[in-house]
Amino acid sequence: MKSPTIKLLYIVVWSVSGKLNDQNPITSDVYSQSKVRVMQDGHQDPIPSDVFNQSKVYVMQDGRHLPEYHGYERPCPDAEHIAPCVCTYDSVYNAMDLNCSAVESEEQLKQIFKADFPFKNFNHFDINLNNNIKVLEVGVFNGISFEIIHMSSNNLSVIESQAFNSCYETATEINLWENMITSFPFDDVSLFPKLSYFRLSINWFQSMIPADAFHGLTALEHLDLCCNFGDIVGTFQDLPSLQSIYLSYNSLTTIPAHFIKTGSSDLSYIILDHNDIVSVEPGAFDIVYGLAITMGYNSLSTLDEATWRPYLEVGGVLLAEANPLVCGCDIAWLYGEDQLLLQIGNDATCSDGENLRDLDPKIFDLC
Numbered sequence: 440m441k442s443p444t445i446k447l448l449y450i451v452v453w454s455v456s457g458k459l460n461d462q463n464p465i466t467s468d469v470y471s472q473s474k475v476r477v478m479q480d481g482h483q484d485p486i487p488s489d490v491f492n493q494s495k496v497y498v499m500q501d502g503r504h505l506p507e508y509h510g511y512e513r514p515c516p517d518a519e520h521i522a523p524c525v526c527t528y529d530s531v532y533n534a535m536d537l538n539c540s541a542v543e544s545e546e547q548l549k550q551i552f553k554a555d556f557p558f559k560n561f562n563h564f565d566i567n568l569n570n571n572i573k574v575l576e577v578g579v580f581n582g583i584s585f586e587i588i589h590m591s592s593n594n595l596s597v598i599e600s601q602a603f604n605s606c607y608e609t610a611t612e613i614n615l616w617e618n619m620i621t622s623f624p625f626d627d628v629s630l631f632p633k634l635s636y637f638r639l640s641i642n643w644f645q646s647m648i649p650a651d652a653f654h655g656l657t658a659l660e661h662l663d664l665c666c667n668f669g670d671i672v673g674t675f676q677d678l679p680s681l682q683s684i685y686l687s688y689n690s691l692t693t694i695p696a697h698f699i700k701t702g703s704s705d706l707s708y709i710i711l712d713h714n715d716i717v718s719v720e721p722g723a724f725d726i727v728y729g730l731a732i733t734m735g736y737n738s739l740s741t742l743d744e745a746t747w748r749p750y751l752e753v754g755g756v757l758l759a760e761a762n763p764l765v766c767g768c769d770i771a772w773l774y775g776e777d778q779l780l781l782q783i784g785n786d787a788t789c790s791d792g793e794n795l796r797d798l799d800p801k802i803f804d805l806c
């Protein structure tokens with residue numbers, strides 16, 4: 440399931456086409472003027488709000504508002520009350536982060552969030568490479584919120600319904616890459632209006648993954664459900680900011696009309712490799728200039744003109760290596776004057792192994 444080969448291929452695809460997330464606030468010296476109000480006894484005083492009452496200063500380049508703890512020297516909770524979690528505050532990025540990677544049990548995690556937190560809104564939350572948390576329980580965060588939730592390469596298997604309820608209004612990024620999740624509250628996904636990056640790849644969904652759960656997430660830019668061997672049911676619609684969608688290594692067999700109809704004009708990648716796709720209906724995807732669709736390692740026996748011409752005609756690219764294509768008259772359209780063949784990746788082969796690029800176009804004269 441988590442074979443190194445799959446992981447490697449996947450990482451390559453992701454890093455070639457995916458976007459690393461930059462969270463760069465303005466680094467101008469606006470922030471070097473921040474007023475530190477730590478009294479002599481260590482007590483911290485609130486900074487009068489009008490110090491920041493300049494809308495230009497208030498919103499950072501990445502759209503984040505200056506957090507309420509801006510200007511404090513030590514906004515973190517006391518280290519000993521939250522150990523082994525570690526809170527760090529970066530005054531340049533204005534980010535207070537919490538790293539609980541070393542947490543020893545679910546009970547300990549729960550206790551930690553009962554400590555006194557002077558500020559409740561963190562930027563990053565991390566639990567990575569941890570074997571001790573299997574169930575993420577509802578209520579565990581006790582009202583503490585995060586913008587970026589990164590829980591990767593753990594043994595998490597169950598995310599309880601509403602486990603992230605303190606983050607509905609704040610989360611922009613949820614990354615649960617490479618866990619053992621079999622149970623996830625997909626019904627909660629629509630409750631994250633700012634979510635722009637959602638990654639649930641390399642988990643153990645052998646059951647259903649409901650595509651409809653993502654409908655209407657207007658901020659969502661990157662959606663990654665790769666490598667779950669899951670049964671993706673429904674359609675991905677009304678995602679007007681979507682740029683990339685990764686659905687490789689699942690169990691898709693037939694792609695219906697409107698399968699990925701996001702309405703986004705920024706859609707750049709639809710990744711469907713390593714499923715068991717035998718057919719794609721016309722109108723399955725958005726038609727967007729320059730869209731790359733990858734369909735490698737599936738079971739397509741033909742490339743229907745009605746399905747594929749609309750994408751290629753607007754400069755799209757289709758990668759279709761390792762499909763058992765029957766190279767008969769139904770692909771003759773690729774060899775016409777408009778030379779659409781050039782927009783099929785150069786690894787596509789007929790079922791007998793011959794490369795589509797090597798076929799003599801004359802064989803289609805009689806079609």
Ligand SMILES: *[C@@H]1O[C@H](CO)[C@@H](O)[C@H](O)[C@H]1NC(C)=O
Pocket residue numbers: 488489492
């Ligand atoms: C910010 O400034 C405006 C006008 O300068 C004022 O009306 C408003 O009350 C101020 N807000 C705060 C939080 O001080």
Ligand SMILES: *[C@@H]1O[C@H](CO)[C@@H](O)[C@H](O)[C@H]1NC(C)=O
Pocket residue numbers: 538539540541565
């Ligand atoms: C979190 O803490 C662990 C040690 O417990 C460390 O290895 C890891 O690099 C830290 N991660 C981040 C993102 O700070």
Ligand SMILES: *[C@@H]1O[C@H](CO)[C@@H](O)[C@H](O)[C@H]1NC(C)=O
Pocket residue numbers: 570571593594
């Ligand atoms: C976590 O999962 C790994 C395999 O992915 C396994 O070797 C390890 O024993 C698991 N740890 C626990 C505490 O279950």
